[in-house]
């Protein structure tokens with residue numbers, strides 16, 4: 001599906017208006033409910049297909065961030081054949097107690113996969129944790145960049161932001 005058409009479909013499926021508090025604490029009058037496009041398997045598959053050419057050469061592991069990044073990374077993994085890691089906000093205190101479940105990240109070139117980026121705060125936190133586990137993380141790939149400081153925040157930790165769609169492409 002062409003990127004412009006994908007943008008129209010995502011906007012139609014997931015754009016909400018109202019009053020919302022974001023993860024960063026900022027309040028806003030519009031919101032992209034990623035679960036609405038992730039819950040549509042045909043749309044999610046089209047999103048993943050469009051993301052394939054954006055995956056940097058040399059990527060060995062795709063790391064999706066809990067929770068909205070998990071369906072995206074799984075779909076992208078199916079399209080690329082790359083192994084996936086599922087990155088928790090907090091490691092469980094029982095079982096294997098892993099923060100990054102699934103594929104091993106230590107010593108591997110890891111691409112962070114996220115749904116929506118606003119301030120970039122969640123990606124910065126998770127990237128620091130992945131790097132502490134020994135991952136080589138150079139870029140993050142997201143479906144929607146709201147263009148509210150995310151790319152700049154990532155740059156401060158030497159992380160590039162690659163986006164399928166920007167706020168300006170939507171609506």
Ligand SMILES: O=P(O)(O)OC[C@H]1O[C@H](OP(=O)(O)OP(=O)(O)O)[C@H](O)[C@@H]1O
Nearest residue numbers: 023024066067068117118119120121122
């Ligand atoms: O760029 P930021 O300012 O960090 O904001 C974006 C983050 O917030 C949302 O997640 P949320 O906390 O709603 O969690 P969820 O994916 O578990 O639903 C979104 O999925 C990103 O992870």
Ligand SMILES: O=C(O)c1cc(=O)[nH]c(=O)[nH]1
Nearest residue numbers: 022023031032034116118
């Ligand atoms: O910044 C956020 O928390 C956020 C913004 C948005 O549009 N969608 C979302 O799921 N989270």
